[in-house]
Amino acid sequence: MKLSALHQSYLNRRSNSFRSPTSVDSSVDGSGKSLIALFWLILHCLCCLISLLLGFRFSRLVFFFLFSTSSTTTNLYSAPFRPDLPVKHLDVHTLGRRLDPGAATNNFTVASTTKSSRVVVGRHGIRIRPWPHPNPVEVMKAHQIIERVQKEQKSVFGVKRSKMVIAVTPTYVRTFQALHLNGVMHSLMLVPYDLVWVIVEAGGATNETASIIAKSGIRTIHVGIDQRMPNTWEDRSKLEVFMRLQALRVVKEEKLDGVVMFADDSNMHSMEFFDEIQNVKWFGTVSVGILAHSGNAEEMVLSMDKRKEMEKEAEEESSLLPVQGPACNSTDQLVGWHIFNTLPYAGKSAVYIDDVAAVLPQKLEWSGFVLNSRLLWEEAENKPEWVKDFGSLNENEGLESPLSLLKDPSMVEPLGSCGRQVLLWWLRVEARADSKFPPGWIIDPPLEITVAAKRTPWPDVPPEPPTKKKDQMPLSQGDNTVVVIPKQQQHSTKIRKPKRRSKRNKHEPKLTDTTQVSSSSSKRQERN
Amino acid sequence: MKNLSSLSAIILFLFFSASSAEQTVRTERISGSAGDVLEDNPVGKLKVYVYELPSKYNKKLLQKDPRCLTHMFAAEIFMHRFLLSSPVRTRNPDEADWFYTPIYPTCDLTPTGLPLPFKSPRMMRSAIQLVSSNWPYWNRTEGADHFFVVPHDFGACFHYQEEKAIERGILPLLQRATLVQTFGQRNHVCLDEGSITIPPFAPPQKMQAHLIPPDIPRSIFVYFRGLFYDVNNDPEGGYYARGARAAVWENFKNNPLFDISTDHPTTYYEDMQRAIFCLCPLGWAPWSPRLVEAVVFGCIPVIIADDIVLPFADAIPWEEIGVFVAEKDVPELDTILTSIPTEVILRKQRLLANPSMKRAMLFPQPAQPGDAFHQILNGLARKLPHDKSIYLKAGEKALNWTAGPTGDLKPW
Numbered sequence: 001m002k003l004s005a006l007h008q009s010y011l012n013r014r015s016n017s018f019r020s021p022t023s024v025d026s027s028v029d030g031s032g033k034s035l036i037a038l039f040w041l042i043l044h045c046l047c048c049l050i051s052l053l054l055g056f057r058f059s060r061l062v063f064f065f066l067f068s069t070s071s072t073t074t075n076l077y078s079a080p081f082r083p084d085l086p087v088k089h090l091d092v093h094t095l096g097r098r099l100d101p102g103a104a105t106n107n108f109t110v111a112s113t114t115k116s117s118r119v120v121v122g123r124h125g126i127r128i129r130p131w132p133h134p135n136p137v138e139v140m141k142a143h144q145i146i147e148r149v150q151k152e153q154k155s156v157f158g159v160k161r162s163k164m165v166i167a168v169t170p171t172y173v174r175t176f177q178a179l180h181l182n183g184v185m186h187s188l189m190l191v192p193y194d195l196v197w198v199i200v201e202a203g204g205a206t207n208e209t210a211s212i213i214a215k216s217g218i219r220t221i222h223v224g225i226d227q228r229m230p231n232t233w234e235d236r237s238k239l240e241v242f243m244r245l246q247a248l249r250v251v252k253e254e255k256l257d258g259v260v261m262f263a264d265d266s267n268m269h270s271m272e273f274f275d276e277i278q279n280v281k282w283f284g285t286v287s288v289g290i291l292a293h294s295g296n297a298e299e300m301v302l303s304m305d306k307r308k309e310m311e312k313e314a315e316e317e318s319s320l321l322p323v324q325g326p327a328c329n330s331t332d333q334l335v336g337w338h339i340f341n342t343l344p345y346a347g348k349s350a351v352y353i354d355d356v357a358a359v360l361p362q363k364l365e366w367s368g369f370v371l372n373s374r375l376l377w378e379e380a381e382n383k384p385e386w387v388k389d390f391g392s393l394n395e396n397e398g399l400e401s402p403l404s405l406l407k408d409p410s411m412v413e414p415l416g417s418c419g420r421q422v423l424l425w426w427l428r429v430e431a432r433a434d435s436k437f438p439p440g441w442i443i444d445p446p447l448e449i450t451v452a453a454k455r456t457p458w459p460d461v462p463p464e465p466p467t468k469k470k471d472q473m474p475l476s477q478g479d480n481t482v483v484v485i486p487k488q489q490q491h492s493t494k495i496r497k498p499k500r501r502s503k504r505n506k507h508e509p510k511l512t513d514t515t516q517v518s519s520s521s522s523k524r525q526e527r528n
Numbered sequence: 529m530k531n532l533s534s535l536s537a538i539i540l541f542l543f544f545s546a547s548s549a550e551q552t553v554r555t556e557r558i559s560g561s562a563g564d565v566l567e568d569n570p571v572g573k574l575k576v577y578v579y580e581l582p583s584k585y586n587k588k589l590l591q592k593d594p595r596c597l598t599h600m601f602a603a604e605i606f607m608h609r610f611l612l613s614s615p616v617r618t619r620n621p622d623e624a625d626w627f628y629t630p631i632y633p634t635c636d637l638t639p640t641g642l643p644l645p646f647k648s649p650r651m652m653r654s655a656i657q658l659v660s661s662n663w664p665y666w667n668r669t670e671g672a673d674h675f676f677v678v679p680h681d682f683g684a685c686f687h688y689q690e691e692k693a694i695e696r697g698i699l700p701l702l703q704r705a706t707l708v709q710t711f712g713q714r715n716h717v718c719l720d721e722g723s724i725t726i727p728p729f730a731p732p733q734k735m736q737a738h739l740i741p742p743d744i745p746r747s748i749f750v751y752f753r754g755l756f757y758d759v760n761n762d763p764e765g766g767y768y769a770r771g772a773r774a775a776v777w778e779n780f781k782n783n784p785l786f787d788i789s790t791d792h793p794t795t796y797y798e799d800m801q802r803a804i805f806c807l808c809p810l811g812w813a814p815w816s817p818r819l820v821e822a823v824v825f826g827c828i829p830v831i832i833a834d835d836i837v838l839p840f841a842d843a844i845p846w847e848e849i850g851v852f853v854a855e856k857d858v859p860e861l862d863t864i865l866t867s868i869p870t871e872v873i874l875r876k877q878r879l880l881a882n883p884s885m886k887r888a889m890l891f892p893q894p895a896q897p898g899d900a901f902h903q904i905l906n907g908l909a910r911k912l913p914h915d916k917s918i919y920l921k922a923g924e925k926a927l928n929w930t931a932g933p934t935g936d937l938k939p940w
Contacts, residue, residue: 124771129859150745157743
């Protein structure tokens with residue numbers, strides 16, 4: 001069937017398009033005629049057979065290459081049948097579009113048009129350049145174009161005049177201060193607007209904190225208060241409120257002009273948060289994702305399981321991430337606030353800072369609010385009447401949330417598409433209050449004498465002979481520096497530390513903590 | 529005293545107009561003949577008489593298949609509806625400048641929704657016979673002051689396959705009429721000298737529903753969704769799109785700057801708004817609704833179709849808005865696009881942001897000032913007044929009523 005069809009089409013084509021062979025035919029005499037006919041018959045059969053084998057019209061290809069007048073560059077490539085491409089159609093029609101073999105000829109039989117068109121109907125080669133891969137110089141240029149276009153978009157559609165961001169961070173020196181403060185610092189360093197960082201430190205302004213924030217390169221105001229940070233979460237949040245008010249006083253006195261946001265040092269901010277708060281007029285609020293887990297892996301798994309159980313029991317739709325933020329009605333007006341549900345954690349929340357339990361946020365965390373710094377000034381034009389005068393605020397009454405700064409809390413502007421976008425995450429993770437850590441997290445000079453810690457979960461096994469260990473450094477004699485191993489390491493709420501130690505433990509199972517720390521520190525020294 | 533007050537009023541007015549101008553988005557007007565032409569109002573410049581044809585030519589076809597209202601050839605139907613209620617319509621044919629025949633030749637759809645053009649020549653012929661026998665206006669000029677909307681692939685050649693279409697040529701009876709069509713290619717049989725090229729129909733509500741805020745940064749460099757090879761009709765390749773789409777695929781499938789694929793995502797319109805360049809290569813015919821979508825979504829169209837005539841080419845300066853790439857230059861597309869100076873790109877984007885440009889590409893219901901319907905009327909108005917020579921003297925015949933394939937002569 002196929003053979004006959006091909007045969008038929010081939011004859012058709014021949015009769016329609018090829019005038020030269022037929023003319024050759026007719027000009028030759030009798031005996032030559034039969035020979036030539038025989039020749040064409042054989043050629044035809046050959047082409048048919050090859051087409052059968054290869055699955056496409058081989059003859060057409062041959063004639064294309066033989067007779068084509070277009071420039072045959074090495075780039076021309078004719079794609080064979082592609083069964084892997086999808087059949088879906090987005091473009092023009094499919095029905096009845098069988099290529100008429102008579103009409104579909106090579107380039108040299110231009111369609112009989114009266115107007116001479118430069119564009120020719122028919123089969124064209126698919127031009128592929130020798131190395132069809134991106135050129136890095138062009139990729140760079142394209143990225144520069146994209147950047148310029150985006151800059152233009154931002155200037156036309158984005159915020160016209162950017163306001164300065166005033167970040168208020170209460171902090172104190174403790175084990176995880178470096179971790180948290182560096183996180184916030186790097187987020188603030190990425191903010192594309194002008195920034196002032198007001199850091200209020202409990203226990204006085206220390207060099208340690210100053211050395212961390214000096215690495216940022218942003219304008220900082222470092223203020224210290226004399227009280228020390230208490231040991232319970234409850235008291236800590238009260239002191240933090242006091243510290244924030246101190247910072248606001250600084251803003252008022254320095255007459256800083258911009259948007260005040262509260263960057264607690266263990267929170268995580270997204271860059272869109274800073275873009276969004278540029279839109280605040282006087283007092284705004286955003287949604288804060290609450291990460292109430294203590295960071296201890298087992299605890300997290302337990303609470304997740306517990307929550308799943310609860311969900312199955314209660315059969316209610318609870319979002320996996322509790323969010324504190326504005327609640328809006330269908331017309332995007334503020335009607336209330338979503339508050340963290342403390343019921344699942346009743347009685348099981350952390351009281352002391354180093355408790356291995358979930359740390360719960362306050363009813364309304366300060367970090368979810370932003371305000372225009374002019375609200376704090378004594379004399380500011382257009383200051384709305386629904387704001388209490390900041391100067392005459394009596395702190396002893398106890399400010400629970402920034403809403404206490406306002407007479408009318410309904411005037412708060414909900415940001416982040418009315419609270420639907422979670423722009424920052426609240427987290428509280430701390431080590432034990434009495435935990436010790438090397439100042440600046442640098443152990444210098446390296447440890448010489450170490451003391452064994454008694455309370456380790458690993459069994460007491462005699463140390464292996466030193467020849468087996470590749471990475472064990474010999475304990476050098478020298479100074480008598482004593483290092484007290486922080487006792488809380490096994491209670492540490494950070495997953496990273498135990499993991500690291502357990503990994504090393506695989507290499508040196510019999511060693512106690514002390515040697516591990518010493519060898520690790522000397523390794524660090526070596527690296528330095 | 530009076531002079532002073534009027535002067536101060538003028539100054540105040542200027543001040544307010546200047547300050548209000550600052551706040552608008554920075555778009556550029558194409559000053560001069562081109563830009564202003566888009567905002568011309570055709571009302572009062574021409575009069576159109578709409579023939580009353582029996583419903584078998586229009587309404588019945590639509591009733592049989594309502595999909596005709598949403599496919600890319602729906603312009604013919606919406607043009608009829610627009611003209612029926614437009615102020616340019618006149619019920620007195622003697623004062624009309626143009627005559628419109630409400631016929632929907634592209635409304636004969638297959639089950640999959642593709643129009644079959646096989647009966648269209650006969651339908652057109654029968655409509656013209658009706659018009660010429662019931663009214664004297666056709667015979668007066670042999671159709672030179674009549675216009676027809678033929679939005680099919682190759683216009684009035686009434687075939688989807690280019691060679692067949694070229695073979696047939698424009699329907700002989702329409703030789704003197706003005707054709708309003710989507711197809712446009714220079715030096716092509718199916719594009720008559722005085723034709724008006726229009727954009728294909730793209731659903732305006734659907735596009736409006738997918739708009740995203742303009743401050744979302746454009747992060748895709750080049751965007752294209754569509755076929756590169758038409759496996760069903762052109763398995764060997766090189767025929768579909770004259771090999772240009774296949775060349776785009778083969779050269780740039782490994783290039784991360786080019787977001788090209790055959791998937792049709794649900795976020796197609798949103799993605800176009802996040803792209804800087806949108807490819808508009810030819811397919812089986814050189815035009816496609818991608819051009820309309822690119823203009824509406826502010827993406828610079830990269831037109832890869834040799835000798836194409838774009839819609840409303842006499843009113844819209846396409847060279848300043850889009851980028852034209854010859855089919856033979858497709859392997860160097862990335863070099864071409866990255867070597868365009870940034871200032872030129874920004875200017876093109878500003879021109880595209882001009883709302884009158886977007887309006888001119890759309891067929892909204894109900895019609896709005898400056899939309900494609902009005903641009904068609906503007907085009908018709910620009911062709912007025914008719915030359916005296918179109919009026920035939922008594923007994924003079926210009927059209928050959930028996931020309932064309934014999935199949936076309938059968939009654940419909």
